[in-house]
Amino acid sequence: MRTPSLQPGHRGPNRCHLLLLAASLLALTVACSAPQAAAPSSSPANANQSAAPKVNRVVLAVEPPATESNEPRHHSGTTSWQLDPTFEYLVGLDGQTGKYIPQLATEWSAAADGKSIQFKLRPGVQFHRGFGEVTADDVKAEWTELIKPDSLAGASSFFKQWVTDIESADGGRTAVFRLKGPTAEFIPSVTQERAGMQVISSAFLKKNGVPTMQGEPYPGTAPYQFKERSQGSYIRFERVPYKHWRATPDFPEVELRFTKEASTRLAGLLAGEVQMADLPQDLQGQAQQRGAYKVIEARAPVARLFVKFYGAYYRDIKDLSKGYVYPDSPMMDTRVRKALAKAVNRDELNKAFFGGKAKTMYLNNFNPNWPGWNPDWEKRSQAEYGYDVAAAKQLLADAGFGPGKPLATTMLVLQVAGLSAGGDIAEAIAAYWRNAGVSVEITPMDTNTSGTLTRALKLNNHASITATSANIWTGTSTYASGTKESRSGGIGIIDADNALAEAQGTLDEKKQDEYLRKAGNAWYDGHVDVPLFWLPAGVVANTTVIGDYVFPGNVTGLWSHLENIKAAK
Secondary structure, three states, X not given: XXXXXXXXXXXXXXXXXXXXXXXXXXXXXXXXXXXXXXXXXXXXXXXXXXXXXOOOEEEEEEOOOOOOOOOHHHOOOXXXXXXXXXXXXXXXXXXXXXXXXXXXXXXXXXXXXXXXXXXXXXXXOEOHXXXXXXXXXXXXXXXXXXXXXXXXXXXXXXXXXXXXXXXXXXXXXXEEEEEOOOOOOHHHHOEOOOOOOOOOOHHHHHHHOOOOOOOOOOOOOOOEEEEEEEOOOEEEEEEOOOOOOOOOOOOOEEEEEEOOOHHHHHHHHHOOOOOEEOOOHHHHHHHHOOOOEEEEEOOOOOOXXXXXXXXXXXXXXXXXXXXXXXXXXXXXOHHHHXXXXXXXXXXXXXXXXXXXXXXXXXXXXXXXXXXXXXXHHHHOHHHHHOOOHHHHHHHHHHOOOEOOEOOEEEEEEOOOOOOOOHHHHHHHHHHHHHHOOXXXXXXXXXXXXXXXXXXXXXXXXXXXEEEEOOOHHHHHHHHHOOOOOOOOOOEOOHHHHHHHHHHHOOOOXXXXXXXXXXXXXXXXXXXXXXXXXXXXXXXXXXXXXXEEEOOOOOOOOOOOOHHHEEEOO
């Protein structure tokens, strides 16, 4: 097992620390016996204040979330960013590195059998609007909401499956998660990276009940608190009226302005109506030509784009031997999936939509710097996934499709979080498939509907463009595995799912690496999806107002750490 590197002031690894490290597969920045950690020095919001801001409210123009809700349990990972500025987590993310850091928990430790993990809570942290100090009851409140039957949160199925209870210890100063067994996915699931376990006020819930869109969301504990929302237009936050334990934002207010058209976001930026905007590559260039605008890039982006297939659902996720719901679906045929991959000209897409800045992805959810990586995937990429229309047509012919009997499928056009050109890319890929002889129907659909249909196993011969910043554990279980309770993974490959289950159920790092590689090999050869790109992540800012914005870019939806937006000097 590799020895973790610890930050200054932390003790060396002990058995408890190494156990937890294996469970998360990341070098956590706190040891089980570590003293209370100070706010991370890498966060620019903790540095000396910049010059007085030129505007009271900084506005970031972004594509609207697929759904709006004031309840975290009804947010997927791709929509939770709308309330991110007001909430904190047990485990946060460093803005510079994207690595896990202590946030509302100062330290944590795992039992030797991996069946419980306890978090010591940071003393004195207050909820907004006078709802008291954070305790273990508040941690449990969000979990209780998250596992309700109607919860739409992406993390819901994990917490239903693995967490049996959250107990209070030390007079509420420690929250103890009781687990069904050891699981490598647990630590990522309580962090800001995944969303879902935002710590909410149990006092607010008891007094007011669950939030509605006619009221306000739960009070959080972050440097910004909720101010107001105009549904379909914007959501605003204001700086807390006291010295926050972690950071003091430069700007008194911050607004996420929902603007669907990228050209409208550019116009607002150039007119001075917004100070920051999410723009595609071509419009980024137009803004920069005006002189006063620059692209601020994410510090640790792992955003990626891929084509997701739907249709190979297991009849019983607890007994994979029972076969599939749609055995006759074209998506059950590996040759079909491979043909659809080889029909796509990734180089052309990269130049057209990302100015050639995106990097080719060889297998979704696997990064050369992450566990389970197999360098053979890159070597074989041209043969397995490289652009070759003739080969695509031959694969389709081998699968029984041709001019007299074309493959027919549906491309769903969904809103892609953090990617304004998602719909255009979906239509471009549909055009590539038509060029290979495929009959493609284009169907716009909101993500709530697609999620409902997926959970009901109704999407049996479909595809969509999907983006995520998930780590290897969340990514594989959500987008590749067919055994997730929500059925969010569209293609079930038995060998891969069995290997992933082995990886998730062991705390041995070497075995995790071995099983992940085995699962990855099965997904790669099975063409579980079409891997497209690792994406550049950035926001265009008016440099007369904005000095910098440090955000990691490994949160799905990208827009996190808004307290790190710095005023221009």
